[in-house]
Amino acid sequence: MNLKQVKALTFDVFGTVVDWRHSIIREGEQIGRQKGLTVDWEEFANKWRNGYVSLVGEVKNGERAWTTVDSLNRLSLNKLLREYQINDQFTENEKDNFNRVWHRLLPWPDAIPGLTWLRKRYILATLSNGNISLLVNMAKYSALPWDCIFSAELVKAYKDDAHVYQMAIHLLGLQSYEVMMVAAHTYDLDAAKRQGMQTAFIWRSQEELQRPHKSKYDIVCDDFLALAQKLDA
Amino acid sequence: MNLKQVKALTFDVFGTVVDWRHSIIREGEQIGRQKGLTVDWEEFANKWRNGYVSLVGEVKNGERAWTTVDSLNRLSLNKLLREYQINDQFTENEKDNFNRVWHRLLPWPDAIPGLTWLRKRYILATLSNGNISLLVNMAKYSALPWDCIFSAELVKAYKDDAHVYQMAIHLLGLQSYEVMMVAAHTYDLDAAKRQGMQTAFIWRSQEELQRPHKSKYDIVCDDFLALAQKLDA
Numbered sequence: 001m002n003l004k005q006v007k008a009l010t011f012d013v014f015g016t017v018v019d020w021r022h023s024i025i026r027e028g029e030q031i032g033r034q035k036g037l038t039v040d041w042e043e044f045a046n047k048w049r050n051g052y053v054s055l056v057g058e059v060k061n062g063e064r065a066w067t068t069v070d071s072l073n074r075l076s077l078n079k080l081l082r083e084y085q086i087n088d089q090f091t092e093n094e095k096d097n098f099n100r101v102w103h104r105l106l107p108w109p110d111a112i113p114g115l116t117w118l119r120k121r122y123i124l125a126t127l128s129n130g131n132i133s134l135l136v137n138m139a140k141y142s143a144l145p146w147d148c149i150f151s152a153e154l155v156k157a158y159k160d161d162a163h164v165y166q167m168a169i170h171l172l173g174l175q176s177y178e179v180m181m182v183a184a185h186t187y188d189l190d191a192a193k194r195q196g197m198q199t200a201f202i203w204r205s206q207e208e209l210q211r212p213h214k215s216k217y218d219i220v221c222d223d224f225l226a227l228a229q230k231l232d233a
Numbered sequence: 234m235n236l237k238q239v240k241a242l243t244f245d246v247f248g249t250v251v252d253w254r255h256s257i258i259r260e261g262e263q264i265g266r267q268k269g270l271t272v273d274w275e276e277f278a279n280k281w282r283n284g285y286v287s288l289v290g291e292v293k294n295g296e297r298a299w300t301t302v303d304s305l306n307r308l309s310l311n312k313l314l315r316e317y318q319i320n321d322q323f324t325e326n327e328k329d330n331f332n333r334v335w336h337r338l339l340p341w342p343d344a345i346p347g348l349t350w351l352r353k354r355y356i357l358a359t360l361s362n363g364n365i366s367l368l369v370n371m372a373k374y375s376a377l378p379w380d381c382i383f384s385a386e387l388v389k390a391y392k393d394d395a396h397v398y399q400m401a402i403h404l405l406g407l408q409s410y411e412v413m414m415v416a417a418h419t420y421d422l423d424a425a426k427r428q429g430m431q432t433a434f435i436w437r438s439q440e441e442l443q444r445p446h447k448s449k450y451d452i453v454c455d456d457f458l459a460l461a462q463k464l465d466a
Contacts, residue, residue, distance in 0.1 A: 133406030149381045173366030
């Protein structure tokens with residue numbers, strides 16, 4: 001496809017824009033120090049994310065009714081706190097607050113400079129499974145310069161459901177080839193491609209085991225600054 | 234209600250944030266000079282807006298299927314160009330472009346300084362009948378600092394339908410009294426009040442015939458800077 005046709009970029013958020021793992025480890029360690037807990041917070045963060053992914057799977061299979069990522073994260077957190085036998089160390093308010101660490105995820109170092117550059121030429125939107133309030137709070141907390149916030153919540157589905165991508169294309173009032181999906185996950189880009197969108201893979205080494213071949217997507221690169229360079233070229 | 238409970242402000246856009254009338258007059262005059270047309274562009278702008286309002290009425294009455302504001306504006310424009318007997322002076326592309334003047338409306342002088350101030354403390358969202366792409370393009374064109382773009386398009390309805398206000402409250406993940414509707418039109422604020430939202434009336438003298446009594450809404454003031462002062466007080 002022709003990169004010159006791109007008018008808007010839609011971004012996956014968890015893992016692509018923000019470093020969920022280290023943001024959670026950091027807050028976990030703070031809580032652990034305050035409460036005197038001995039927890040491997042890296043393992044905890046990974047299990048929390050895996051719990052979410054597995055619950056999304058249940059929604060996709062029809063085993064579970066659609067609900068927000070906030071609710072899925074909370075279910076996953078409840079289970080983990082029991083597994084680590086630290087559930088009684090947290091009040092309900094403290095659990096609510098810890099669950100909202102997903103609203104306070106910090107961007108990868110290249111994200112804000114890259115987005116700021118890209119925003120001069122393109123409409124920048126989120127296209128995340130995260131619910132709208134989560135994405136709005138995160139954008140304010142981490143100063144992410146979005147033009148608009150799109151979420152799979154708007155169609156009560158989860159990526160890679162085609163409705164999610166079609167919703168964004170439609171609400172932007174654009175043709176599919178005028179919208180480029182930017183993500184660190186191949187399943188997301190493969191789905192966007194099936195909808196006729198352009199695709200940019202960002203290599204975040206903790207998110208995918210392998211860097212895909214450069215022929216697989218319209219752009220394959222290492223960060224948002226490289227993305228901006230390739231799009232301006 | 235208690236102003237200290239407010240966490241997010243939702244804004245009507247046409248007339249409240251942007252001065253649609255003078256933006257249209259300005260572009261109309263430019264086109265008029267280029268094409269040598271003798272048109273009263275103030276009357277034209279008012280008739281265009283009235284045409285839109287009347288078409289929204291048809292949608293609300295069930296006489297017309299829901300469609301975007303872009304489409305309603307275009308229907309209204311087509312009718313007007315024939316009425317002024319200047320339809321054959323415009324190519325289809327020129328009509329499309331003129332119709333998109335609604336994507337290029339300029340803010341009232343207090344809007345950007347006021348929003349910039351308010352944004353430090355509150356989530357700022359549009360809550361407009363304007364379709365998402367119109368609002369996104371306008372925000373980029375006029376540098377309006379929104380945290381998120383909500384539109385009646387998301388529920389395929391028009392204000393003052395209760396679903397429009399409920400959608401915004403719900404997507405923000407807030408209680409109704411934590412969200413304040415800001416508008417220059419009483420019908421809009423009255424509807425927001427019925428949903429339990431807080432309300433701020435902004436007096437734009439060309440939008441309402443009378444300034445309502447200050448007891449009618451939580452805030453009644455003259456511009457966004459006064460709004461920011463009253464909310465910080």
